[in-house]
Amino acid sequence: MQVFFATQFVLSLPAGHRFPMAKYQLLRDALAAHVPEVRLEQALPASDGELALAHTPAYIRAIAQGTVAPQVLREIGFPWSEAMAERARRSVGATVSACRVALKEGVAANIAGGTHHAQADRGGGFCVFNDAAVAARLMQAEAGRARRSPLRVAVVDLDVHQGNGTASIFRSDDSVFTFSMHGQKNFPFRKEPGDLDIDLPDGCGDEDYLVALDRGLEELEARFTPQLLIYLAGADPHEGDRLGRLKLTWDGLEARDRRVFEWAWQRRLPLAFAMAGGYGHRIEDTVRAQLNTFRVAVQYWRRWQNLAR
Template sequence: MRAFYSDHFVLPLPEGHRFPMGKYALLRDRVASELPEVRLCPAPAASDGELALAHEPVYVSAVAEGWLTQAQQREIGFPWSARMAERARRSVGATIAAARAALEDGVAATLAGGTHHAYADKGSGYCVFNDVAVAARLMQAEWHRRRRALLRVAVVDLDVHQGNGTAAIFRDDPTVFTLSMHGARNFPFRKEVSDLDLELPDGCEDEPYLDALDGALNQLWHRHEGRPPGLIFYLAGADPYRGDRLGRLRLSVDGLAERDRRVFAAAHARGIPVVVTMAGGYGRVIEETVEIQRRTLSLATGFQQQWNNRSSHVPTPA
């Protein structure tokens, strides 16, 4: 399985900043030492044209050239720097590359990504560009150019925070189905409307969470009867974990692994390729976040082994 990384672009954050920048390099080290079946690949940078598939060109220029206002930088949560802009490009580039690889191999991953709070015209919540939105639109364009067919996309967002930027970008797009399962009282406090939103109470534990996930996936398949998605973007946030500083839910490490297993099993049963993004994770103990994400990637490699055993790989979307 191919996995793309960009952790060598580290932002010069102020002392005491709560974003866990170090988790990306730690995760890559764990994958390199413990998951030999994962081929680590450096992320390319997304171009201005690719970013403009989901973002306003003036916003892309503001990030690239340093025009962001102080208010815009505060909403993003990062001060502007050339490295910040380049890291944002590489994060999108990693998801683009993973999406292409998933369509070839059945599954691929980025060791970052899932920047679902970014809107077409602004960033928010540590998200500069919306990597999934850009990659989804680019995959649809490339699929149509090669096959003269429509690629339907599903976004399965299981980060603890609602994917508000993704929901807004695809609000009027029937070719992309957005599913977000998140904490009802968590950021963002003004939610957007996804195609399917499931709000969970503070303190939600493994059993009710997994029951809600089963119901959400059943609704996803029911709404696509006869027109299944040809690609899933899975935001496998580690932040529903009970030890997360920003999560407010109470899932165990094993519960999160079972969540991942159910998503992969549902995709495998329907022959749908999956792009895995790590999304959020703000554990009080950073090593616990990294372990949750390592397990997600380990389960993804099992999905690929099952995929390789299929008699036919990529389905032809309706």
């Protein structure tokens, strides 16, 4: 299963910063050591033209040149640097590449990504550019050369925080369906309405979460027929997450992933996934949650390969 990374770009963050930058390299190392079916490949950067499918030229230019307004940088939560700008492009490029491979092989992944708080003209919540939005639009553009109608893309966002940027970008686009299931009282505190939003109370555990997810997938199917699924597999619903406020166990997280992969498999729906958020009290727990998602993904990737024989 092909997995794209940009772990060579590490941001120098102040001591005590809430963002666990080290998790990406730790996850890459864990995949190399424990999941032999994974093929790791360095991500290429997204171009200005590709980014412009979801972002304004002025914002793209400001990130490239380091002229971002201070208040926008505060919302993003990272200081500007050349590495920050390049990492953001590579994170988008990784999801783009994962989507291309998924359309051929059934399942592929980005070690990072899931930057769903970035809107067309600004970033936020540790998100610079919106990788799922750019990838969805680019896959539509590439598929459009051989199709009469746009490729229909569903974004299933199971990060604990609402995908406000993705919802905003696709607000008037009926060719992309945005489904976000998130903590009702968690960040962002002003939600952007998507096509389907399910708010969860603080302390929500496995049983209630999975019932809500089943209901959401049923409604998605009733309202939309996707041809590509982009899955944001956030680790932050786990009970050990500092910012999550939900109570999913290890078994609950695995059941969540299996439901999404099984739903896509039953419909022979190509699936590209990104890891989105994860802020465990112990960084090892975040890496464990993400590694478990890859283990589930590989099982479904094998099914696709058997189907092609």
